[in-house]
Amino acid sequence: MKLDLYQYESCRYCDKVRRHIDKLGIKHLINYHDTLKDPEAKKRLLTINDDDEQVPCxxxxxxxxxxxxxxxxxxxxxxxxxxxxxxxI
Ligand SMILES: N[C@@H](CCC(=O)N[C@@H](CS)C(=O)NCC(=O)O)C(=O)O
Known part of the structure; x- marks a missing residue:
């Protein structure tokens, strides 16, 4: 299974998701994409998400x-x- 998380640092909803991922100990299973720092990531998100730039996705x-x-x-x-x-036990 491939898991990609589109997010950015200053987004509090993204932060909530990132902290939960850390708590679950599954960070290594997820590919992170920062849509503010990486314009290509933003383009991909818009394509995947029907022109909606909402994060976290x-x-x-x-x-x-x-x-x-x-x-x-x-x-x-x-x-x-x-x-x-x-x-x-
Ligand atoms: N209810 C949403 C709120 C997400 C949200 O408002 N994200 C903001 C960034 S903090 C955003 O992507 N705004 C741009 C947009 O909605 O197109 C959630 O809990 O994930």
Whole structure:
């Protein structure tokens, strides 16, 4: 599965998603694209997301998902659970 997160530093919704990703320990599974620093990333986002530049946008195997809360929920349920650190019994 390919996961691309379109975002930028000063966006508080992006920050919420980034912090959750850190908390889940799944940062290494996600490709980050900064749409303010990288004009090519912004162009790609507009193409993927029907000319909408809203961030954060998580692109899951080419399909865009908007809304930070939806992204957090999806990552928690679909990626975080499978990569949770093993618990000591
Ligand atoms: N409800 C959205 C809000 C996202 C939002 O407002 N993002 C701003 C940047 S902080 C944005 O992309 N604005 C430009 C646009 O909506 O086209 C979420 O929780 O993800």
């Amino acid at each position: 998580l692109v899951i195997d080419g399909k865009p998902m908007l809304e930070s809360d939806d992204i957090i929920k999806w990552l928690t349920e679909n990626i975080g659970a499978a990569h949770a650190p093993a618990r000591k």
